[in-house]
Amino acid sequence: MKGIFYIIIGSACYGVLSTFVKLAYNDGFIVNDVVGIQMFIGAILLWSIVLINKSRKSKLKSEQFIKPTKRDVLLLIVLGSTTGLTGMFYYLALQYIQASLAIVLMFQFTWIGVLLESIFNRKLPEKSKLLSLIPLLIGTLFATNVLTEGISSLNWFGVLFGLLSAISYSIFVLLSGRVALRTNPMTKTALMITGGFIICAIFLPPTFFTNGRLFVELAIKYGLILGFLGPFFSTLMFSKGVPLTGSGLASILGAAELPTATLMSALVLKETIGISQYVGIILILIGIVLPELLRKRSLQTA
Numbered sequence: 652m653k654g655i656f657y658i659i660i661g662s663a664c665y666g667v668l669s670t671f672v673k674l675a676y677n678d679g680f681i682v683n684d685v686v687g688i689q690m691f692i693g694a695i696l697l698w699s700i701v702l703i704n705k706s707r708k709s710k711l712k713s714e715q716f717i718k719p720t721k722r723d724v725l726l727l728i729v730l731g732s733t734t735g736l737t738g739m740f741y742y743l744a745l746q747y748i749q750a751s752l753a754i755v756l757m758f759q760f761t762w763i764g765v766l767l768e769s770i771f772n773r774k775l776p777e778k779s780k781l782l783s784l785i786p787l788l789i790g791t792l793f794a795t796n797v798l799t800e801g802i803s804s805l806n807w808f809g810v811l812f813g814l815l816s817a818i819s820y821s822i823f824v825l826l827s828g829r830v831a832l833r834t835n836p837m838t839k840t841a842l843m844i845t846g847g848f849i850i851c852a853i854f855l856p857p858t859f860f861t862n863g864r865l866f867v868e869l870a871i872k873y874g875l876i877l878g879f880l881g882p883f884f885s886t887l888m889f890s891k892g893v894p895l896t897g898s899g900l901a902s903i904l905g906a907a908e909l910p911t912a913t914l915m916s917a918l919v920l921k922e923t924i925g926i927s928q929y930v931g932i933i934l935i936l937i938g939i940v941l942p943e944l945l946r947k948r949s950l951q952t953a
Contacts, residue, residue: 654895658904661888664880666911669750670919671880672742675873684865686742687857688874690735690848693882697841700887704837716835719842723831727839730830731846733823738881739851740816748809750916751924755794755931756813757820758909761939762787764821771825779945787938794931836890844882906939 668689675685719727737757744753762784769776796804831839851857859866893901913932916922 654892655904657888657892658896658901659907661885661892662905662907663911664885664888666754666908667915668877668881669741669745669754669912670915671873671877672745673750673916673920675869676746678872680869680873681858682739682742682746683855684857684859684869685873685877686735686738686851686855687848688859688866688869689877689881690738690844690851691857692870692874692878694841694844694848696878696883697837697844697886700883701835701838701841704835717833719831719834719838723834724842726830727834727842728846728849730823730826731843732850733819733826733847734843735847735850736819737816737823738847739855740812740819744809744812744816746809747806748813749922750920751913751922751928752795753809753813754909754912754916755791755928755935756810757816758906758935758939759787759791759814759817760821760824761935763817764824767821767825777942779942779949782945783938783941785938786934786941790931790934790936790938792931793927793934796925796927799925799927837887840882840886840890844886847882903940903943906936909935 672685676682741753741757744756748756765776765780765784775781859869889901889905892904896904909932913924913928917924
């Protein structure tokens with residue numbers, strides 16, 4: 652039960668990020684600084700915990716973790732660039748479309764991941780995964796209002812950035828389970844977030860490093876909450892919860908990010924969300940849950 656609680660809290664924290672980003676835009680902050688401050692503060696918080704654990708010779712160090720090699724460090728930083736690109740594309744999408752639509756587009760990583768996995772492994776996906784694509788794709792049509800308002804209602808810059816965030820996140824999910832598996836999760840995450848900050852700083856150079864007043868104002872208003880809830884606290888919750896629940900259940904519980912982001916956009920940002928969108932979100936959630944339910948059913952009947 653504790654593991655389930657950790658995962659739900661972590662995914663809910665991810666879900667509220669888009670609302671704070673939208674509020675930051677409304678206050679006049681630009682995407683370069685918003686995404687930059689989140690990754691920068693997140694990296695500082697994570698490295699602080701890594702150093703504290705190291706100095707105290709914490710329990711984490713006594714477990715079966717090994718020090719990452721130079722190759723592992725480089726791979727983790729490169730892998731972390733995909734998390735940075737995910738945040739960068741997602742936050743760019745939020746400049747053009749509603750938060751409730753942006754999170755739906757980002758959640759296309761579910762079927763994109765299935766496609767990439769089949770290409771990577773050179774074999775067709777399992778039947779359960781193929782079946783899950785049906786409610787996922789139908790749900791997306793409903794959630795984006797394409798069926799009710801037509802394609803012309805969409806802002807294509809927002810759609811493009813939203814889908815790019817889904818692609819980059821799919822790449823991260825595909826590769827994260829193959830790199831530095833025995834490295835301390837906190838150290839691993841700190842290296843990846845560092846890589847994410849580097850790639851964001853290259854493509855969207857933050858201006859707050861040359862403007863101390865901007866840095867303080869942005870950090871106090873939005874940076875601390877974004878850096879804490881996103882890269883730091885959510886990661887901590889998942890690192891605690893996944894070993895207790897298993898990856899299958901964790902992927903289902905992680906879908907709590909979608910309804911959280913939608914409800915926050917409706918309650919805080921006052922975005923209009925119609926019945927069609929709610930139906931679409933429910934179908935997407937069914938598509939996420941379906942493979943795990945079918946897998947458990949096949950194990951019980953075997």
